[in-house]
Amino acid sequence: MPRKLLLPYKSVFSHFRAPRGLHDSLAMNAARSGYRVFSANSTAACTELAKRITERLGAELGKSVVYQETNGETRVEIKESVRGQDIFIIQTIPRDVNTAVMELLIMAYALKTSCARNIIGVIPYFPYSKQSKMRKRGSIVCKLLASMLAKAGLTHIITMDLHQKEIQGFFSFPVDNLRASPFLLQYIQEEIPDYRNAVIVAKSPDAAKRAQSYAERLRLGLAVIHGEAQCTEQDMDDGRHSPPMVKNATVHPGLELPLMMAKEKPPITVVGDVGGRIAIIVDDIIDDVESFVAAAEILKERGAYKIFVMATHGLLSADAPRLIEESSIDEVVVTNTVPHEIQKLQCPKIKTVDISLILSEAIRRIHNGESMAYLFRNITVDD
Numbered sequence: 001m002p003r004k005l006l007l008p009y010k011s012v013f014s015h016f017r018a019p020r021g022l023h024d025s026l027a028m029n030a031a032r033s034g035y036r037v038f039s040a041n042s043t044a045a046c047t048e049l050a051k052r053i054t055e056r057l058g059a060e061l062g063k064s065v066v067y068q069e070t071n072g073e074t075r076v077e078i079k080e081s082v083r084g085q086d087i088f089i090i091q092t093i094p095r096d097v098n099t100a101v102m103e104l105l106i107m108a109y110a111l112k113t114s115c116a117r118n119i120i121g122v123i124p125y126f127p128y129s130k131q132s133k134m135r136k137r138g139s140i141v142c143k144l145l146a147s148m149l150a151k152a153g154l155t156h157i158i159t160m161d162l163h164q165k166e167i168q169g170f171f172s173f174p175v176d177n178l179r180a181s182p183f184l185l186q187y188i189q190e191e192i193p194d195y196r197n198a199v200i201v202a203k204s205p206d207a208a209k210r211a212q213s214y215a216e217r218l219r220l221g222l223a224v225i226h227g228e229a230q231c232t233e234q235d236m237d238d239g240r241h242s243p244p245m246v247k248n249a250t251v252h253p254g255l256e257l258p259l260m261m262a263k264e265k266p267p268i269t270v271v272g273d274v275g276g277r278i279a280i281i282v283d284d285i286i287d288d289v290e291s292f293v294a295a296a297e298i299l300k301e302r303g304a305y306k307i308f309v310m311a312t313h314g315l316l317s318a319d320a321p322r323l324i325e326e327s328s329i330d331e332v333v334v335t336n337t338v339p340h341e342i343q344k345l346q347c348p349k350i351k352t353v354d355i356s357l358i359l360s361e362a363i364r365r366i367h368n369g370e371s372m373a374y375l376f377r378n379i380t381v382d383d
């Protein structure tokens with residue numbers, strides 16, 4: 001199929017990749033007083049991302065100091081005036097999630113008390129996004145964090161690929177949920193020479209919509225893995241059944257509930273043909289990699305000769321680098337929304353796609369009051 005079918009989609013990059021026009025525009029806007037960009041922590045990854053963004057904007061990184069005192073408390077000092085300005089706080093989420101959250105809250109509150117006009121959090125990976133639904137006697141922690149950010153003084157958030165898009169409804173202020181799919185799709189087109197012989201794979205039925213969106217854009221086939229052997233939260237014993245019922249307890253006949261049949265996992269099947277093809281598994285988060293490794297083994301058994309994993313957020317916790325290195329996966333491609341430099345040193349299969357360009361353009365448009373619609377051009381809800 002001719003490559004020109006993809007040109008309307010790739011036109012987004014043709015705009016972004018015109019460094020002269022875009023950078024001149026960004027520099028002109030950065031020259032105007034009225035906004036500053038700060039880094040919310042002192043880790044190398046966050047500082048690096050903040051520097052990439054400010055370089056594209058033609059601005060200087062705001063002067064601040066963020067550090068941990070000997071007793072573990074977080075202290076933030078703003079070293080320049082921010083009165084009446086739009087402030088953008090860049091915060092990546094390292095392994096110490098709770099410390100990063102406190103840094104963001106304290107910096108936002110410090111800027112609020114310093115009379116900043118608007119405080120916009122640039123949080124590429126929003127923490128606690130997996131805890132966005134009620135589980136047993138738990139809580140919706142993501143909703144709690146949204147309330148805390150609002151209380152601290154944030155007036156807007158820029159994030160990327162929320163785990164559940166409904167999370168936007170937890171906030172009392174605007175949330176721009178950007179997408180990394182254009183950058184990952186471009187990587188597939190430019191870095192996988194024979195990607196035309198690929199098939200997009202969803203490692204579970206839950207990821208089928210995202211996989212279908214990728215497949216339609218690349219004009220590729222689709223496969224879904226069903227029945228992977230892993231214990232899900234729904235299969236766990238529900239604590240609300242404790243303490244156990246007493247045998248002689250009197251139960252009103254009208255309260256008797258019908259017995260539910262126990263769930264039984266079906267045998268693992270792959271819906272779709274992957275024989276002699278490149279398999280590209282897509283998802284939004286890759287954290288514990290056991291399920292990805294298991295999916296790769298199944299795809300190898302079904303005849304796939306190369307296996308790629310594409311995800312926006314590469315948390316890569318615990319022994320993920322070692323498991324990837326020892327697995328059938330040929331390459332794991334993630335963006336720099338989450339720091340993962342140590343994991344890359346441990347596993348050469350991990351590759352990074354830079355998304356600072358779209359973050360800097362979002363900052364420029366928000367500060368100038370321009371429409372964000374262009375950043376969502378050809379983007380669907382399922383991306």
